[in-house]
Amino acid sequence: MAGKLGKQVRLELVGEDTEVDKSVADELSDPLVHLVRNSLDHGLETAADRKQHGKGPEGYVRMSAQQEGNSIVIRVEDNGRGLQVEKIGEKAFEKGLVARAELEAMSPREVMNLIFLPGFSTADQVSD
Secondary structure (H helix, E strand, O other), X not given: OOOOOOOEEEEEEEOOOOOOOHHHHHHHHHHHHHHHHHHHHHHOOOHHHHHHOOOOOEEEEEEXXXXXXXXXXXXXXXXXXXXXXXXXXXXXXXXXXXXXXXXXXXXXXXXXXXXXXXXXXXXXXXXX
């Protein structure tokens, strides 16, 4: 998928030996794939864009799992551009998810949380 998007990406897996019940792992599979795809689609820049911003051409997506007490903590992170608050707000407004006055009253964190609304995407087209 990264190649189709013109991006050079290294996938890092940390904590592969963390034990998870099979039924839990099955439930987590689709959401984790979705998070990695979001990093590729929205977070990581093309090699050319990364170079323009003083970054190396290759980005990374890191997925880690670790036991913390009775819980397992799973993180998916990348070294891309981060969330674009203005773009998120505009897309939410365009889709009728939030009124202009409501959007203008929101903190940056509240705007970022709009990404969790069902069906929300800033992509102009959906990737594979």
